Amino acid sequence: MSMFAAAIIGVVVTMAMALLRALMGPTIYDRILAVNTFGTVTVLAISIFGFLMGRPEFLDIALIYALINFAGTIAVLKFLRYGDLGRASAEPDEDI
């Protein structure tokens, strides 16, 4: 039990640091990375909290969180790269 408590303290500290980076973060990529990290850490926090409360079925919820987090980040990066979300496969760029 104390192991889970220590783990959740570490996760909360990581959350705070990711939040700070999202608030300060000089470039946009710092903030994107911070949000993505925050999502991952939320997944960890939910699963650890499930074990801490003796209800490991929270793990399923955490798994679905991980999938959603991925989709959001993809949308953000696509917006930055192409300035548009609608195109399924944009025309190939010259520099790739």
Place this chain on the structure above:
Amino acid sequence: MEGILNIILLGGMAVTAIAIAKMRNLFVVTMLSGIYSLLSAGIFVLLDAVDVAFTEAAVGAGITTVLFLSTLILVGREAKPRQFRMQAILPFLLVLAVGAGLIFASLDPNMPRFGDPNSPANQRLAPEFLADSVPQVGNEAPTRVGIPNIVTTTLASYRGYDTLGEVVVIFTAGIAVLILLGAARRRREDEELEGPETGAKPEPPKEDSRMADASKEAPGS
């Protein structure tokens, strides 16, 4: 432990909300609102409402981010700088007064404690729902609903028809929006193909030329 986590998550939400109000870069605001939503999902998990937390993460951090981004494509990334106006003082003072009054009213010793099981609001239906959801101590017989989480019981069983109605409404609205947007986009593509040919424009592929022919056959569409 739970109280400390609650305070940390709520504090993070407050910091994020103030930052969202202060920021002028709308892209950063979108990112921060995703974080805000994840923090509130964490609070819902602490409240043992995993279904609500899951919805919050899916809608708040997932779909809303995408919707905000597609709006940003149309309106640009920077908000206009807001200048201070003297007229804004009066509403601010009014809001402060009302908020202070509400906090003062909640300090009344006759008010039930937050989450008090003996408060009048928790006397009528809550014991029945609890008995139907959570197994009684010393009695391992399955309950009527059979879901160990009380929030899931209420949302998925007692409010099942309500949720079904919501889903139907949102699904209908989504289909209507898709039809409207899809029609507008098809018309725009047709007009682009019919427009005057410029040298720089690449030759349209085969399917597109067929679509253009079809639209030429039906003028006024």
